[in-house]
Amino acid sequence: MNLQEHIDEHKSDMLIDLVFACSWVTMVSILFNVLDGPQWAYYLCMLAGVIAYYGFFTSLTIARGDNMTS
Numbered sequence: 001m002n003l004q005e006h007i008d009e010h011k012s013d014m015l016i017d018l019v020f021a022c023s024w025v026t027m028v029s030i031l032f033n034v035l036d037g038p039q040w041a042y043y044l045c046m047l048a049g050v051i052a053y054y055g056f057f058t059s060l061t062i063a064r065g066d067n068m069t070s
Helices: 003-035 039-064
Strands: none
16 A cells, blocks of 8 residues: 555545644643643643543544444
């Protein structure tokens, strides 16, 4: 499988990932610009985006019934 086939196969998933990441970073940046919180909390919230991503999409998969367990 070459790169073009991989991109064609996962194009919508990559777009959803990009939208989630941009939304999370924008939301956290705006929040910390308004609240003027400490730098360590800013980085912690950015890291929490990784956990939020996997938690959100895992729960979405379970809710749809798409889980691949046998």
